[in-house]
Amino acid sequence: MEVCGTHTVALGRSGLRELLEDCLDLRSGPGCPVCVTAAEDIDYMILLARQPDVFVATFGDMLKVPGSYGSLEQSKAEGARIHVCYSPREAVELAKSYPDKIVIFLGIGFETTVPLVALALKEAMAAGLKNFVVYSAHKLVPPALSLLATDPELGLDGFILPGHVSAILGRQAFAFLAEKHHLPAAIAGFEPLDILGALMELILLILNGEPQVLNSYPRVVTEEGNLKAQEILQEVFYPCPANWRGLGSIPDSGLKLKKRYQDFDAQKRYPLEVKPSPPPPGCRCGDILKGLTLPTECPLFARRCTPATPVGPCMVSSEGSCAAYFRYSRRI
Amino acid sequence: MEKEVRGADKITLAHGDGGELTHKLISGLILKHLQYEPLQALSDAALLPPPVGRIAVTTDSFVVKPLFFPGGNIGTLAVNGTINDLAVSGAKPLYLTLGLILEEGLSYDTLEKVISAVALAAQEAGVAIVAGDTKVVEHGHGDQIYINTTGIGVVEDNIDLGPHKVKPGDAIIISGPVGDHGLTVLAARENFGLQGLKSDCAALHKVILPFLKTLGPAVKWLRDPTRGGLATTLKELATSAQVNIYVNEEDIPIRQEVQGAAEILGLDPLYLANEGKFCAVVEKSAVDQALLFLRQYPLSKEAALIGEVREGSGHVYLRTSLGATRELYYLTGLQLPRIC
Numbered sequence: 001m002e003v004c005g006t007h008t009v010a011l012g013r014s015g016l017r018e019l020l021e022d023c024l025d026l027r028s029g030p031g032c033p034v035c036v037t038a039a040e041d042i043d044y045m046i047l048l049a050r051q052p053d054v055f056v057a058t059f060g061d062m063l064k065v066p067g068s069y070g071s072l073e074q075s076k077a078e079g080a081r082i083h084v085c086y087s088p089r090e091a092v093e094l095a096k097s098y099p100d101k102i103v104i105f106l107g108i109g110f111e112t113t114v115p116l117v118a119l120a121l122k123e124a125m126a127a128g129l130k131n132f133v134v135y136s137a138h139k140l141v142p143p144a145l146s147l148l149a150t151d152p153e154l155g156l157d158g159f160i161l162p163g164h165v166s167a168i169l170g171r172q173a174f175a176f177l178a179e180k181h182h183l184p185a186a187i188a189g190f191e192p193l194d195i196l197g198a199l200m201e202l203i204l205l206i207l208n209g210e211p212q213v214l215n216s217y218p219r220v221v222t223e224e225g226n227l228k229a230q231e232i233l234q235e236v237f238y239p240c241p242a243n244w245r246g247l248g249s250i251p252d253s254g255l256k257l258k259k260r261y262q263d264f265d266a267q268k269r270y271p272l273e274v275k276p277s278p279p280p281p282g283c284r285c286g287d288i289l290k291g292l293t294l295p296t297e298c299p300l301f302a303r304r305c306t307p308a309t310p311v312g313p314c315m316v317s318s319e320g321s322c323a324a325y326f327r328y329s330r331r332i
Numbered sequence: 333m334e335k336e337v338r339g340a341d342k343i344t345l346a347h348g349d350g351g352e353l354t355h356k357l358i359s360g361l362i363l364k365h366l367q368y369e370p371l372q373a374l375s376d377a378a379l380l381p382p383p384v385g386r387i388a389v390t391t392d393s394f395v396v397k398p399l400f401f402p403g404g405n406i407g408t409l410a411v412n413g414t415i416n417d418l419a420v421s422g423a424k425p426l427y428l429t430l431g432l433i434l435e436e437g438l439s440y441d442t443l444e445k446v447i448s449a450v451a452l453a454a455q456e457a458g459v460a461i462v463a464g465d466t467k468v469v470e471h472g473h474g475d476q477i478y479i480n481t482t483g484i485g486v487v488e489d490n491i492d493l494g495p496h497k498v499k500p501g502d503a504i505i506i507s508g509p510v511g512d513h514g515l516t517v518l519a520a521r522e523n524f525g526l527q528g529l530k531s532d533c534a535a536l537h538k539v540i541l542p543f544l545k546t547l548g549p550a551v552k553w554l555r556d557p558t559r560g561g562l563a564t565t566l567k568e569l570a571t572s573a574q575v576n577i578y579v580n581e582e583d584i585p586i587r588q589e590v591q592g593a594a595e596i597l598g599l600d601p602l603y604l605a606n607e608g609k610f611c612a613v614v615e616k617s618a619v620d621q622a623l624l625f626l627r628q629y630p631l632s633k634e635a636a637l638i639g640e641v642r643e644g645s646g647h648v649y650l651r652t653s654l655g656a657t658r659e660l661y662y663l664t665g666l667q668l669p670r671i672c
Contacts, residue, residue: 006598009598012658013600013652013658014652014653014654014656015652015654015655015656015657015658016654016656018656018657018658019654019655019656086522086524190595192652192653192654196654306664307664308664318598319598327661328658329658330659
């Protein structure tokens with residue numbers, strides 16, 4: 001299983017997934033931070049967008065994700081002020097430019113993105129901003145891997161580990177897969193040859209029954225990772241339980257703002273109630289995120305659910321499994 | 333130009349209402365740079381001698397943001413983009429019209445820079461701007477400048493290009509690296525701070541017309557892959573000609589800077605716009621001659637054979653560098669840079 005949207009895309013785009021179809025059962029796991037955002041979190045974000053005197057700053061992929069009552073894009077069309085950012089610091093600049101508005105940054109992302117959000121928060125604190133808040137729907141990858149590693153229905157033989165997250169956390173953060181779960185894993189880069197090389201090493205481990213976690217991306221990933229980034233992350237955030245679409249609640253897999261940064265917590269500023277609602281009928285996003293179902297096995301795939309008319313988030317996000325399969329691997 | 337003559341530092345609604353300021357704008361700015369006789373006459377229509385051959389007409393509108401980007405601006409784009417639509421139809425470009433919709437508050441200097449760029453591009457291309465119009469809309473109801481053009485050209489009788497000529501066995505050529513314009517404009521618009529990107533905006537008729545003359549009927553079809561990029565253009569061809577198209581990833585030229593920036597952003601250069609490239613379908617036996625010819629010209633010095641036409645029903649396939657084959661579809665929705 002790969003657990004990184006960029007890997008999902010790379011496997012499809014290079015044609016590797018198809019080339020290996022006959023000998024490897026490659027499953028895409030919860031690798032897209034947009035896709036694993038729970039429906040109630042998306043609904044909360046849409047409620048935020050509808051608050052008075054508010055600018056919502058978000059990454060582009062979040063715009064089209066359908067919640068229970070529409071999407072951010074629809075809210076934008078109805079007059080909500082939503083600003084697409086390429087970096088969290090843009091949201092801080094927005095807050096400085098519009099002191100009479102509250103700028104809410106939607107924090108979506110794994111360990112690759114979080115240090116940047118932390119830096120933005122430090123900047124906001126240093127600038128004494130009172131109109132900048134963050135809604136932290138961030139997720140941590142290792143706890144999700146633990147859950148997947150022990151899922152009897154899934155029966156995984158090994159993981160291809162995310163190159164960018166590993167660059168932040170280091171190989172040592174994934175050693176538990178071998179030590180605790182006896183599962184081999186290999187950290188892979190994103191060029192087709194990187195992935196092929198990591199797969200080759202991983203397959204040998206599997207065939208030899210050797211549970212090890214290899215760093216097959218040594219030109220970017222080190223044993224300890226990016227200590228500075230880890231430090232910044234830990235300065236601003238601490239782990240908390242989080243609800244993952246498809247995987248349910250996982251302890252210590254989300255991030256909350258530490259006490260010192262509480263004034264920047266969107267949930268404290270906007271304690272809004274979200275009514276739970278059932279998932280859209282027929283949508284298999286949950287099982288797809290877990291790797292139990294292939295996107296092509298979902299009855300809605302490429303019929304009612306397409307990138308232009310998405311039913312679930314996996315089809316919306318450019319690195320969602322369903323979107324990747326739609327674009328590159330429809331024949332699987 | 334002195335302020336009292338031009339009327340202001342900024343364009344106002346009065347510049348568009350047909351009165352004194354309108355006349356000052358036209359004579360002081362537009363006619364100053366666009367010194368074409370039909371335009372200077374300031375009549376309601378340009379009367380032009382009929383060309384010999386079939387008349388080609390194209391229309392286009394330009395709304396690019398930002399107005400100025402590395403390698404070009406809305407003005408050069410308007411001239412070259414229109415010329416290229418004529419050129420890939422086999423037409424020698426002769427005349428352009430220039431319709432301007434200006435937003436109240438637009439800086440006079442910005443407008444002058446754009447018009448001056450239009451003038452230079454037209455002069456270099458050897459086309460005359462023979463008619464025009466200027467309107468001003470309220471602030472907030474436009475986006476600084478919108479440009480609309482009509483291009484008029486003439487096609488010699490022996491030229492016959494189109495999907496109906498494309499047959500299985502034909503070869504597909506691209507005139508140079510793809511993705512430059514789309515990526516450059518996106519990066520400039522969003523201020524990514526990426527170095528080394530430059531739009532390929534250029535007029536192609538001075539390559540295409542000799543190419544058609546030399547290769548003759550061996551050239552079956554031409555298109556400039558603008559919006560939607562090379563992949564979309566090939567998909568349109570496959571659909572209209574009812575054939576299948578196979579292209580080889582390793583043979584498609586893409587500049588390293590474009591490849592790198594696209595990878596970081598999670599974009600696909602095959603779907604990014606080009607403004608100085610053309611795609612050609614040629615008789616297989618004429619490929620070597622075609623490439624030799626094109627590579628003599630700076631604008632097509634990296635021309636490459638990228639694929640072939642086969643029997644089929646409108647599908648486009650990419651052979652990846654790993655040897656897999658995957659289908660290329662129309663893009664659904666905008667390409668957005670990824671999160672992580």
